[in-house]
Amino acid sequence: MNKINKKRTFLISFIALIIFLSGMVVSLYDNVEGKFNHDENTIINHLNSEIKYFTIAKAKEADPSYQILSFGKDVPKDIRENLTKELEEKMSNSLDMLENDSNFLFEVKNAKTKKTLRSKYLKKNIYDNDVKNNSIFYGVLNYDAKGELINNDTLYKGDYDGFDFADMFEGSFDIGYTGGENGTDDYYINGVTIPQSQIKVNTPGSVSVAYSVPKDVKDNGGMIYYYLNSWENYNSFAAGALMFASFIIALFILFYPKSVEDEVNPFKSFRKLRGEINIGLIATAITFGCMGCLIVSGYTINGMFLSLVNTLGFTFSGFIVMLCNIIVWALTFLVIAIGCYDLKYIVVDGIWRFLRDDTLIGDLCRNIKKGMDKLSDVDLSDDLNKTIIKFALINFLMVFLMICLWGFGAFLSIIYAIASFFWIKKKVDKVKADYDVLLASTENLAKGNFNDEITEDVGVFNSLRDEFKNIKTGFEEAVKEETKSQNMRTELISNVSHDLKTPLTGIKNYVELLQQDSISEETRKEYVETLNQYIDRLSTLIEDLFEVSKVNSGNINLDLMELNLIQLIEQTKDECSEVLSSKGLEMIMTSSNSEIPLMLDGDKTYRIFENLFNNVAKYALPSTRVYIDIAESEEDVMVEIKNISASQMNFTSEEIVERFVRGDKSRHESGSGIGLAIVKSYVEAQGGSFKIDIDGDLFKAIIIFCKDTNIKGVLPL
The missing domain is CATH 4.10.860 (DNA Excision Repair, Uvrb; Chain A)
Known part of the structure; x- marks a missing residue:
């Protein structure tokens, strides 16, 4: 399986796992609903403190002589007043919360005062088994005359058999515990040390208190209904689902090949972040994601989310609620997976490497080290x-x-x-x-090994290293030029020998033929004509060699005068018309001006265009058009000659202007093969430039003459 298929398989499997786990958790909502809220522990967890205050408040109401707080003489007056006031407020709040709640039933009997206080919503005797069996929360507190619990029916006896002072007031005052100098224990209340024996919350006496929360809880807006239907009741389910799913995702991430995970987003993108940013983002995302799962699942299970969607008037409300839940769970599982991957990445690649290369602290340390190194360089x-x-x-x-x-x-x-x-x-x-x-x-350079290169940092010798690079480059260029010059010299000798030998051999053969007495006069004339052609060819070759030698030696004189370039090209074209017409070539010349005066050498410029036209006549495809385009600007004049080659051009634009290189490698055509080389030399000698452009079978010769001619000499070939 190639790398792309592995990445695709991992991504599909990962997405499928997240969606499956999210759907599985959401599908369990119906099984969870009602199983975590109808529990007496829910009431105790939320209302334990309120029931305590409610108990002593009702005991006080049944027996006005009941003194809740007892203070010794060492308790300052302001502490007494503040504690009494705080207790009265707490009792008042508990009465407001529970007394008028139809879901909270109670009965208080005082044996001493014979006074009974009952909930106005209580229809039956609260002590009947029928009431107890139909309650989700039920408790009876029986206090004797000494305030001790007897025959009580409650799961939380320890909370009601003696009311703890610090527990009841710790949230309202700065209360601490200190050891007294005399070995007694003291309270530390708002900066004041008071012996614990000086403050006491008295347990009510001769009173019986019974509480009941029926199973059939009504939606009356009270705290009982609110707490029983709170989304927090389902946090244990959501937390368990998170832990189980996180364990499955962790196994998947930790055991899947890391080389594949490294190349898949979002893991790839998060890995590029600096360590602190990555960990901070993921930790924050996981925290908010888990909170979101707890809240969304809780409000969905208790029905409030669906009720809200229905209130807003959305259609398919059930589907919307389910989709929102799946999205929240899936996103949370995604960030948990990224967190697992980060942990795997850190452990597998090395904690030290992670701290060094992937953290902002590591970057800071490296920058400090670079600064110190730079300072000491x-x-x-x-x-x-x-x-x-x-x-x-x-x-x-x-x-x-x-x-x-x-x-x-x-x-x-x-x-x-x-x-x-x-x-x-x-x-x-x-x-x-x-x-x-x-x-x-x-040493390697001295041995001629030019491939050796210093790539590393050599400290104080960096400047010398750079100079060595220049020396090496210079050596390489010198060797290349020498090799090229040697090859050209060898090729020159070979080509000149061949081009000289061919006409000389022809001349020798035809001279021998002319010496024969048996040939006719007509044949003799044909031999003489052919002999003259060989002599002309040899003469042209020698003349070209003479021109090349003068250019190479720099011994060239220019007779500059103002010439009309258009007229000169027309004249050259007319004089070459015979050889051009013999190939059926049609010359098409275009120019924006009829006169373009330039300072040029007439003879050498004529030779330039004569060579180009002869080159066209030799190598252009017969019966085609040849275009001569002349363009003038403020700085220069460009002459472009274009023709279609008759044969495939198996050479480069640089090779064709070399000496003794011809378009026809078979060398069966007349000519020396240095015509374009002479053109290039004469153009450059007059301050211009010459180049060949080859595009498929299209051959372009481009000449540029500068109007402001500044001739400093001749560049040797």
């Missing part, structure tokens, strides 16, 4: 006086700092000396290693 190409002054100032600051620290400075001087030794040793070792690298490269 020495470049031999710079002014060394500045470097010496820099080190002297650093050393002065360190010595001055140690002097300012007096005795501790002596200790620092020892550390500074040891650190300086190891730092200098490290620098010297680095210089020695850099020198060895440079020396080895020099």
Whole structure:
């Protein structure tokens, strides 16, 4: 399986796993509904404190002589008043919360005062088993005359057999515990130390209290209904689902090949973030995601989410609620998976490597180290006086700092000396290693190995390394030029020998034929005509060689005069019309002006265009058009001659202007093969430029003459 298929398989499997887990959790909502709220622990967890205050408030109401708080003489007046006021407010709040709640039934009997207080919603005797069996919360507190619980029916006896002072007031006052000097325990209340024996919450006496919350809880807007239907009741289910699904996702991420995970988004994108940013984002996302799962699942199970969607008037409300839940769970599972991947990435690749390469702290440490290295760097190409002054100032600051620290400075001087030794040793070792690298490269260069290149940092020798690169490049270019010159010299000798030998051989053969007495006069004339052609060809070759030798030696004289370039090209074209017409070539010349005056050498410029037209006649496809386009600008004049080649051009635009290189490699055509080379030389000698452009079978010769001619000499071929 190739890498792309592996990535696709992982991505599909990962998405399917997240969607499956999300759907599985949401599908369990119906099984969970009602199983976490109808429990007496829910009432106790939410209303334990309120029931305590409600109990003593009703006991006080049944027996006005019941004194809830007892204070010793050591309790300051303001502490007494504040505690009494706070207790009254708490009892009042509990009465407001529970007394008028139809879902909270109660009955309080005081044996001493014979007074009974009953909930106005209580229809039956609260002590009947029928009431108890139909309650989700039921409790009976029986206090004897001494305030001790007897025959109670409650699961939380420890909370009601003696009311703890600190527990009842800890949220309202700054209460602490201290040990007294006399061995007694003290309260620490708002900065005041008071012995614990001086403050007491009295348990009610001779009273019986019964509570009941029926199973059939009504939606009356009270706290009982609110707490029983709170989304928080389902947090244990959501937390369990999160832990189970997270375990499955962690197994999938941790055991899947990391090489595949590294190339798949979003893991790939998060891995590019700096470690602190990555961990911070993922931790925040996981926190909010888990909170979202708890809240959304809780409000969905208790029906409030669906009720809200229906209130807003959305159609398919059930589908919308389900989709929202799946999205929230899926996104949470996604960020949990990214967190698992981050943990795997850190452990597998190494914690130290992660801290060094992938964190902002690592970046900071590297930048500090780079700054210190840069501060201590020495470049031999710079002014060394500045470097010496820099080190002297650093050393002065360190010595001055140690002097300012007096005795501790002596200790620092020892550390500074040891650190300086190891730092200098490290620098010297680095210089020695850099020198060895440079020396080895020099030896390889001396042996003619130009492929050896210094790529590493050689410290103080960096400037010398750069110069070695230039030397190596110069050597390579010199060797290439020498090789090219040698090849050209060999090719020149070969081509000249061939081009001279061919006409000379013809002349020799035809001279021998003419010496025969048996040939007729007509045949003799044919031989003489052919002999003249060989002589003309040899003469042209020698003339071309003479021109090339003058150009190469720089011994060329220019007779510059103002010429009309258009007229000169027309004249050359007319004189070459016979050879052009013999090939059926139609010359089409276009120019925006009829006169273009330029300072040129007439003879050599004529030779330029004569050679080009003869070249066209030799190699252009017969019976085609030849275009001569002349364009003039403020700085120069461009002449472009275009024709279609008769044969495939198996050469480059650079090769064709070399000496003795011809378009027809078979060399059966007349000509020396240096016509274009002469054109290039004459054009450049007059301050212009010449180039060949080949596009398929289209052959272009492009000449550019500068109007402001500044001729400094001739560039040798």
